[in-house]
Amino acid sequence: xxxxxxxxxxxxxxxxxxxxxxxxxxxxxxxxxxxxxxxxxxxxxxxxxxxxxxxxxxxxxxxxxxxxxxxxxxxxxxxxxxxxxxxxxxxxxxxxxxxxxxxxxxxxxxxxxxxxxxxxxxxxxxxxxxxxxxxxxxxxxxxxxxxxxxxxxxxxxxxxxxxxxxxxxxxxxxxxxxxxxxxxxxxxxxxxxxxxxxxxxxxxxxxxxxxxxxxxxxxxxxxxxxxxxxxxxxxxxxxxxxxxxxxxxxxxxxxxxxxxxxxxxxxxxxxxxxxxxxxxxxxxxxxxxxxxxxxxxxxxxxxxxxxxxxxxxxxxxxxxxxxxxxxxxxxxxxxxxxxxxxxxxxxxxxxxxxxxxxxxxxxxxxxxxxxxxxxxxxxxxxxxxxxxx
Ligand code: SF4
Ligand code: SF4
Numbered sequence: 001x002x003x004x005x006x007x008x009x010x011x012x013x014x015x016x017x018x019x020x021x022x023x024x025x026x027x028x029x030x031x032x033x034x035x036x037x038x039x040x041x042x043x044x045x046x047x048x049x050x051x052x053x054x055x056x057x058x059x060x061x062x063x064x065x066x067x068x069x070x071x072x073x074x075x076x077x078x079x080x081x082x083x084x085x086x087x088x089x090x091x092x093x094x095x096x097x098x099x100x101x102x103x104x105x106x107x108x109x110x111x112x113x114x115x116x117x118x119x120x121x122x123x124x125x126x127x128x129x130x131x132x133x134x135x136x137x138x139x140x141x142x143x144x145x146x147x148x149x150x151x152x153x154x155x156x157x158x159x160x161x162x163x164x165x166x167x168x169x170x171x172x173x174x175x176x177x178x179x180x181x182x183x184x185x186x187x188x189x190x191x192x193x194x195x196x197x198x199x200x201x202x203x204x205x206x207x208x209x210x211x212x213x214x215x216x217x218x219x220x221x222x223x224x225x226x227x228x229x230x231x232x233x234x235x236x237x238x239x240x241x242x243x244x245x246x247x248x249x250x251x252x253x254x255x256x257x258x259x260x261x262x263x264x265x266x267x268x269x270x271x272x273x274x275x276x277x278x279x280x281x282x283x284x285x286x287x288x289x290x291x292x293x294x295x296x297x298x299x300x301x302x303x304x305x306x307x308x309x310x311x312x313x314x315x316x317x318x319x320x321x322x323x324x325x326x327x328x329x330x331x332x333x334x335x336x337x338x339x340x341x342x343x344x345x346x347x348x349x350x351x352x353x354x355x356x357x358x359x360x361x362x363x364x365x366x367x368x369x370x371x372x373x374x375x376x377x378x379x380x381x382x383x384x385x386x387x388x389x
Pocket of ligand 2: 037038039040041050051054078079080081082083084085086095
């Protein structure tokens with residue numbers, strides 16, 4: 001009698017909601033080409049702190065071959081969501097999507113820590129956030145020293161530098177104001193409005209808009225992110241061109257407004273304005289930081305370099321690409337020590353640069369960098385508007 005073939009072992013059942021996640025993870029061919037681009041791998045030199053290690057963990061969880069545990073979860077928590085791995089991946093792994101889905105699944109069994117939930121609640125209420133930021137300067141004396149040291153400097157809005165109208169009949173674009181950027185980038189929106197007016201473009205800041213939802217999505221709060229997306233769709237309906245000043249918000253906002261309007265980086269638009277923008281000389285040394293999201297997602301760094309190159313006499317020092325600055329959404333709040341360790345080489349390069357100010361196009365990076373230096377840290381738009389001829 002012929003031997004009975006051994007029965008194939010049944011595959012473990014998929015965890016609920018895990019099939020799409022498994023499909024995303026299965027795109028990874030484990031080549032490891034992303035590893036040198038990953039800031040957390042550079043920091044820890046550990047496979048578990050690499051994109052490939054995280055994808056393997058997510059695949060094992062999604063396929064039911066492994067139970068979730070605090071060690072694997074911590075490595076997932078450490079991911080900055082910078083998507084440098086995605087930009088480097090030859091297999092086209094959609095790592096950003098994978099991370100958000102993995103964290104959403106993670107949040108169903110392990111909610112984010114209380115301070116992250118509190119921060120998300122505040123980001124979803126930009127009016128309250130703006131009031132608190134306005135109170136920061138007058139009430140600084142009442143704050144514990146540790147809190148004071150951890151807060152970014154309050155925003156400056158220079159007198160006499162308000163937005164200006166563009167000529168009648170100009171095309172109109174909407175400006176996205178966001179959450180923490182609402183108070184901290186008010187001056188940058190005015191600066192952008194002046195630059196746009198000089199380029200013959202009018203701008204408006206529609207009311208009712210709020211946080212883009214990137215921080216919520218990164219923290220696994222898919223429902224919170226969807227609610228914010230709906231509010232922005234409503235507020236920005238009717239505007240077919242929306243300019244997003246923060247590279248970290250761009251992608252999430254673009255997804256939210258899909259089918260309604262196009263989200264553009266103002267630096268790209270201004271670069272296309274050509275000779276309509278003329279700049280006065282700036283004979284001084286200025287440092288430039290290129291955020292991960294500007295490099296890997298929005299990809300507007302070439303436009304920014306071209307714009308700055310048109311400022312006569314400017315001695316621009318581009319800071320070396322030392323990896324993510326550590327801000328990474330709410331990572332600076334969730335993992336302050338790791339965020340500081342990631343920022344340290346950038347601050348050293350800044351100190352060595354001999355520059356008198358630092359430019360960076362992402363609000364999160366600017367606020368995080370500003371708490372580590374006494375140097376002025378501004379959006380490139382602030383600098384360019386100041387140099388308008
Ligand atoms: S994510 Fe892409 S680059 Fe990284 S190991 Fe997988 S296939 Fe290779
Ligand atoms: S998103 Fe950034 S930190 Fe996370 S795995 Fe990719 S490169 Fe590393």
